[in-house]
Amino acid sequence: xxxxxxxxxxxxxxxxxxxxxxxxxxxxxxxxxxxxxxxxxxxxxxxxxxxxxxxxxxxxxxxxxxxxxxxxxxxxxxxxxxxxxxxxxxxxxxxxxxxxxxxxxxxxxxxxxxxxxxxxxxxxxxxxxxxxxxxxxxxxxxxxxxxxxxxxxxxxxxxxxxxxxxxxxxxxxxxxxxxxxxxxxxxxxxxxxxxxxxxxxxxxxxxxxxxxxxxxxxxxxxxxxxxxxxxxxxxxxxxxxxxxxxxxxxxxxxxxxxxxxxxxxxxxxxxxxxxxxxxxxxxxxxxxxxxxxxxxxxxxxxxxxxxxxxxxxxxxxxxxxxxxxx
Amino acid sequence: xxxxxxxxxxxxxxxxxxxxxxxxxxxxxxxxxxxxxxxxxxxxxxxxxxxxxxxxxxxxxxxxxxxxxxxxxxxxxxxxxxxxxxxxxxxxxxxxxxxxxxxxxxxxxxxxxxxxxxxxxxxxxxxxxxxxxxxxxxxxxxxxxxxxxxxxxxxxxxxxxxxxxxxxxxxxxxxxxxxxxxxxxxxxxxxxxxxxxxxxxxxxxxxxxxxxxxxxxxxxxxxxxxxxxxxxxxxxxxxxxxxxxxxxxxxxxxxxxxxxxxxxxxxxxxxxxxxxxxxxxxxxxxxxxxxxxxxxxxxxxxxxxxxxxxxxxxxxxxxxxxxxxxxxxxxx
Numbered sequence: 031x032x033x034x035x036x037x038x039x040x041x042x043x044x045x046x047x048x049x050x051x052x053x054x055x056x057x058x059x060x061x062x063x064x065x066x067x068x069x070x071x072x073x074x075x076x077x078x079x080x081x082x083x084x085x086x087x088x089x090x091x092x093x094x095x096x097x098x099x100x101x102x103x104x105x106x107x108x109x110x111x112x113x114x115x116x117x118x119x120x121x122x123x124x125x126x127x128x129x130x131x132x133x134x135x136x137x138x139x140x141x142x143x144x145x146x147x148x149x150x151x152x153x154x155x156x157x158x159x160x161x162x163x164x165x166x167x168x169x170x171x172x173x174x175x176x177x178x179x180x181x182x183x184x185x186x187x188x189x190x191x192x193x194x195x196x197x198x199x200x201x202x203x204x205x206x207x208x209x210x211x212x213x214x215x216x217x218x219x220x221x222x223x224x225x226x227x228x229x230x231x232x233x234x235x236x237x238x239x240x241x242x243x244x245x246x247x248x249x250x251x252x253x254x255x256x257x258x259x260x261x262x263x264x265x266x267x268x269x270x271x272x273x274x275x276x277x278x279x280x281x282x283x284x285x286x287x288x289x290x291x292x293x294x295x296x297x298x299x300x301x302x303x304x305x306x307x308x309x310x311x312x313x314x315x316x317x318x319x320x321x322x323x324x325x326x327x328x329x330x331x332x333x334x335x336x337x338x339x340x341x342x343x344x345x346x347x348x349x350x351x352x353x354x355x356x
Numbered sequence: 357x358x359x360x361x362x363x364x365x366x367x368x369x370x371x372x373x374x375x376x377x378x379x380x381x382x383x384x385x386x387x388x389x390x391x392x393x394x395x396x397x398x399x400x401x402x403x404x405x406x407x408x409x410x411x412x413x414x415x416x417x418x419x420x421x422x423x424x425x426x427x428x429x430x431x432x433x434x435x436x437x438x439x440x441x442x443x444x445x446x447x448x449x450x451x452x453x454x455x456x457x458x459x460x461x462x463x464x465x466x467x468x469x470x471x472x473x474x475x476x477x478x479x480x481x482x483x484x485x486x487x488x489x490x491x492x493x494x495x496x497x498x499x500x501x502x503x504x505x506x507x508x509x510x511x512x513x514x515x516x517x518x519x520x521x522x523x524x525x526x527x528x529x530x531x532x533x534x535x536x537x538x539x540x541x542x543x544x545x546x547x548x549x550x551x552x553x554x555x556x557x558x559x560x561x562x563x564x565x566x567x568x569x570x571x572x573x574x575x576x577x578x579x580x581x582x583x584x585x586x587x588x589x590x591x592x593x594x595x596x597x598x599x600x601x602x603x604x605x606x607x608x609x610x611x612x613x614x615x616x617x618x619x620x621x622x623x624x625x626x627x628x629x630x631x632x633x634x635x636x637x638x639x640x641x642x643x644x645x646x647x648x649x650x651x652x653x654x655x656x657x658x659x660x661x662x663x664x665x666x667x668x669x670x671x672x673x674x675x676x677x678x679x680x681x682x683x684x685x686x687x688x
Contacts, residue, residue, distance in 0.1 A: 082549040083520075187638045217404040218576060219635035222620040226632055244549060247579075251622035252629065270628065288554040289624060290579030294602040302558065303551045306519040 036109070037238050038071040038094070038206060043103035045089050049311055061311045063089040064100070065262035068338075071206070071255075076232065076239040078253030078270065080246060080285065084307045086262040087242045091208045094240060095127045107206075123153055126199035130211035132191035136183040142169075142194055143179035149201045168197040172227060189220035196227065206238045213248060225252060246289045250274060255344070258282045261318040262310055263336075265353070268345030278341060280353040281319045320352030327352040366570050367393040367416065367538055372430035374411055374420065376642075383642040385411045387594045388430065390670060393538065398564065398571040400585035400602070402578060402617075404639045407591040409574045413542045416572070417457055418447050434538070453483040456531035458560075460543035462523035466515040472499075472526050473511035479533040498529040503559060521552035528559065535567050542574045557584055578621055582606060587676075590614050593640055593650040596670060600677040610673065612685035613651045649682035657684045 045064040048057035064086045071077050079087050092098045094105065096112065105112050112121045126149075129135035136145055143165050150161045162179075169178055172193040183191055192212060199207050212228065213221040229252055231237060243249050249256060250270055257267040258281065266279040277283045284301040291298070305322050308314055314321035316331035330351040339349035347354055374386040386408045393399045401409045414420050416432055418439060432439040439450065451457075459465035467475055476495035480486060486494070492511070499507035502525040515523055524544065531539060541560065545553040561584060564571050573585060581588055581602065588605045590598040590613065598611045609615045616635040637654045646652070648666050652659040659682075668682040679686060 222632040292578040
């Protein structure tokens with residue numbers, strides 16, 4: 031296990047949900063939530079996944095942890111394809127998830143000790159005494175008091191509840207944690223505490239993160255790599271700093287310019303994107319972003335297979351005549 | 357406007373105190389809050405959840421939940437008249453007509469079973485002496501104004517047929533239908549994506565300029581404050597801790613809480629992967645507040661017994677720059 035080795039490879043992943051209609055509720059169409067995503071995560075890194083709501087970020091995350099079965103494509107974890115059987119049990123131990131809203135993702139009728147210990151029970155790790163010891167250790171690791179073990183989630187604030195969620199994800203010593211908007215439900219002053227905790231844990235345990243967030247500033251702060259998603263496709267991917275300083279895709283440019291900067295002396299030229307993300311059920315024929323921007327070159331993209339253009343090592347963009355300068 | 361020459365303040369809130377009756381007894385949600393919105397100005401109220409931002413907005417609109425919410429003291433002067441002394445009927449003439457409100461979650465602010473044309477017409481019919489037909493036509497105009505494409509056919513649609521950004525445009529259309537002098541926007545973009553957020557903020561700015569209205573913008577996002585406001589009030593645990601023109605506040609934050617807040621947000625131009633500075637602990641519960649400096653337990657600074665028990669004054673330390681003068685938290 032060395033740093034820099036590929037831990038997760040997603041190849042041409044598609045998740046299509048059937049759209050049913052008619053008297054027999056037959057599938058009359060498909061909602062292409064994730065449509066041909068290829069990604070690769072290296073051990074010890076954080077990959078930030080950004081995009082607007084409805085672009086397929088959360089669907090992608092759920093299919094990575096196998097909560098949703100993908101329609102096609104492969105997910106390889108640690109060089110092994112994840113299929114049913116023993117490989118899957120191992121996979122489930124090594125990949126954990128932290129959810130967006132800690133109030134909803136923790137069972138309010140369970141004590142914190144039971145919540146954090148549940149993954150240990152399911153995978154039958156050690157005897158009850160060892161499990162309890164492990165839970166206490168986890169509480170300390172995420173900065174919660176020991177007496178939390180007997181208390182219920184409602185007794186804690188939002189930031190502390192998210193810590194409980196993180197402790198639960200850490201219970202089985204995972205290698206990869208999928209963080210689905212881990213701080214968006216938190217207050218600013220608490221958000222930074224949780225982000226610091228996540229960064230500390232990563233340094234300490236050598237974790238790999240797949241971070242989904244809509245707040246670009248958060249993503250930029252903690253990520254090594256970033257992937258920008260638009261309507262089920264990753265349009266650009268590469269090292270964070272490079273993408274931030276020199277975005278290649280028109281959507282990335284617009285997204286970065288839309289983030290409000292907490293500095294009133296700065297006056298920037300904002301690129302305004304009109305309208306909303308188009309529906310993935312009935313996407314535009316050509317480039318989805320070109321049609322939203324009314325790009326003059328949109329016609330050229332119709333009927334054309336969009337290809338990936340390698341810009342440099344680990345950095346690529348979905349090459350489309352209306353969004354990427356040649 | 358006659359009072360423009362005498363006094364350029366449109367809304368003046370003085371010593372406003374609000375309490376709520378809860379299971380744990382009465383809690384003070386606002387503790388003698390002071391601020392004013394000047395004509396044509398955008399004033400930002402910023403703070404974390406539970407600091408009293410929304411309660412302030414609801415008090416100005418006299419929409420506090422009854423019977424739990426109670427205004428205990430203070431005054432809210434809008435164009436010279438005290439809103440707290442108006443009868444419910446008189447208040448209804450102000451609401452939606454002279455003060456418009458934009459809510460956070462557009463899906464909850466709109467009625468799901470009435471067409472959007474119906475909902476915009478309602479404000480015209482309530483406040484202006486016009487026929488249904490005219491109100492309908494004006495609604496179409498209003499939709500055009502907030503940038504809804506093909507308003508003639510959209511006017512018949514229902515909220516569920518629209519996207520989040522479009523719904524917020526409808527809420528704005530309703531709030532601005534009667535050309536209010538003051539627009540209260542309570543977290544208008546929190547439920548939206550960044551790209552849609554910038555559209556909505558631009559729209560709000562241009563309509564504000566067109567109508568010459570003032571805006572009271574409530575948000576927790578300091579980025580939004582920096583890009584849209586003229587003046588900012590920072591609130592903490594039911595009190596105002598600092599108030600200053602936006603550039604002044606970001607350049608010279610004086611209260612420890614403001615400084616903590618500003619330094620704890622990750623910034624696009626910051627250095628990645630570094631430890632973010634934090635404010636210890638969490639937002640205090642309103643039922644367990646001390647009467648002195650409320651930021652004391654989280655500030656990490658040593659406070660004397662007297663400083664924890666005696667309320668510090670809210671003083672103007674530099675022209676236009678007000679700050680809660682706890683000697684420990686204040687640094688110049």
